[in-house]
Amino acid sequence: MSLLLLDMKTVISLLVIGNICTIILISAYSYQYNNRTVWTFVLGKLLQVIAFTMLLLRDILPFTLSVFLSNTSLLIGTMIECIALLMLLKCLTTTVKRTVFIVTLIGLFSFYSAILFYNFENVRIAVISITIFTLIIFPVYSFYQNRKTSILQYIMLILYSAIALSLMFRAYNALFISTDVTLFAENRYQTLAFLTRFIEMLVGSIGFILLAKEQTDIELTRMAMLDELTNIYNRRAFIQRANALIATELKRKKQLSFIIFDIDRFKGINDTYGHDIGDYILREISQLITNTLPKDSIFGRYGGDEFVILVPNCNRDNAKQLAEALRMAVLHHPFQYISTACTLSLGVATTEVITTISLDGLYKNADKALYHAKENGRNQVYAMSF
Incomplete structure (x- = not known):
């Protein structure tokens, strides 16, 4: 059969x-x-x-x-x-x-x-x-x-x-x-x-x-991998992705730029308008930055109102221009619920020596640059090379 x-x-x-x-x-x-x-x-x-x-x-x-x-x-x-x-x-x-x-x-x-x-x-x-x-x-x-x-x-x-x-x-x-x-x-x-x-x-x-x-x-x-509030990389995921990108760029002998920023007087926003409005500001800024960044960038939230960006194949001048564009995008954005302007201070660190670099080194130098931006009056970009 x-x-x-x-x-x-x-x-x-x-x-x-x-x-x-x-x-x-x-x-x-x-x-x-x-x-x-x-x-x-x-x-x-x-x-x-x-x-x-x-x-x-x-x-x-x-x-x-x-x-x-x-x-x-x-x-x-x-x-x-x-x-x-x-x-x-x-x-x-x-x-x-x-x-x-x-x-x-x-x-x-x-x-x-x-x-x-x-x-x-x-x-x-x-x-x-x-x-x-x-x-x-x-x-x-x-x-x-x-x-x-x-x-x-x-x-x-x-x-x-x-x-x-x-x-x-x-x-x-x-x-x-x-x-x-x-x-x-x-x-x-x-x-x-x-x-x-x-x-x-x-x-x-x-x-x-x-x-x-x-x-x-x-x-x-x-x-x-994603920060629950802002829907961008959380600290752990950012570190993993950034280390992998750094290793790739070192092999290609390309410059890297690291941008760190926070929101000026963010505690005052929370105290004045409440944490719900503060969360709204964080979400809005995250979306604005995401829409402005180059596609090959890595963007993450380190905690609170501190954000970090790693930009591959980017020299100091281009990184500074990018950071300025981010600052202006936030400055001119019509945020709801608040009556004052929302501003960013940004620190930029760019590698000059491309044979040895680490994420920790990039972060420390960008953090120093951010400190200078704060000391100089906030709402500005400070860039440095190392």
């Missing part, structure tokens, strides 16, 4: 058992996290279990009821699974969600119309296959857009693309090839179609959980 001639009840039973096991494992894994995206995926799988169970019970239940319930559950379950994937990929905009709902409603309407007016199994299969194909196109496109993010997403793109192609082949087979397409017919086309669903259930579920973990790891890494 050919490997592609399997008992269809056995294949569908495996789909039911596999989906139930998937639901149990994913639920156990996700219970402590209460992740809305994962629970959405579980709901989609649960509806698909109902759908395949109704298919198995077709000989027991009234035929029309079995067909109606199984295919309705299958379409809605697939829609919810696709929504969960889009949520995970952060691609579920209001427009996309509305479009997915509309596609599902059109599919259901077409299927019910086929039952009422043209109740042939090949037509019903074609309608369901084309609708599911259309739904799967949404996550396929999102995986395609994000394929460079990770190898896992690239594999998921290939998997769901293969599923989409198999669905179109099933629809074509149902409409144009004279093959028995009744549910329990034993032929290679039927077996291939349901084996594809089995592979999607198995690999797709594993891939989803791995993607969810990947996204969690990315978020944890981001939280560990």
